[in-house]
Amino acid sequence: MQLLPTFTTFLLILASSATASPTPVVSAKRTCTTVYPTLQVPVDSSAPDRVYGSSSEVTVWKNSSGNRNMLFKFDIPIGSSNCKLKFHAVANPPIAISGTITINAYSLTSTFVSSTSWNSKPARAGLAGTADISVSNTAPTEQTVVTQMCNSGTINYELEAPTMGSIGLTSDANNGFYMTYGC
C-alpha cells in the first residue's frame, strides 16, 4: 500500500515542523472602539451637599481639606467585551498634576445624574482598578486604569486619589479619561 508511507512521512514532517516552529495562530486583529464620558460630575467631601454639575473639568485631589472625586459615566453597547478605562495626554499637556498621582477607579452600584453630590453619590461596588498617573514633557502618555469584562450599557466609575495629590485638566479628545472596548 502506497498511502501509508506517504502519510507517515507527512506526519513526521508535521511533527518536526511543529517542534521547530509553532504553527502561527491566525487571529483577526480587531480594532478598539473609543468612547468618551457622557457625563462627568465632581463631588467633594469638604462640601458634601454641593452640586458641581456636569463638567468638562476633571479635578481629582486629596489634601488636608478632603477628597475631590470625579464621577464618570460611559455608554458601552450591550454585548461588548474587553472594556478598558484609560488615561491619555499629549506631550507637555495643559494638565496641572502633582508629580505622580495614584488614581483608584471604583465601580458604582447604580448610576448618577448631573445634580449628584458627595452625599448622594451611589455606593461603590468595589475597586475596579488603579493606576499611578503622570505626564511627560516630551512624549504622549497612555495608561490603563481598569480592564474589565463588560456587557452592560452604562458603566459608572468614581475616581479617587487615595493618597495626597492632585490632577486638574480639561477633557478633550487628547487629554483625560476615556474607554475602549471590543479589541
Ligand SMILES: *[C@@H]1O[C@H](CO)[C@@H](O)[C@H](O)[C@H]1NC(C)=O
Ligand atoms: C486642596 O486642593 C485644592 C486644589 O488644589 C485647593 O483648591 C484647596 O485649597 C486645597 N486645600 C488645602 C487645605 O490645601
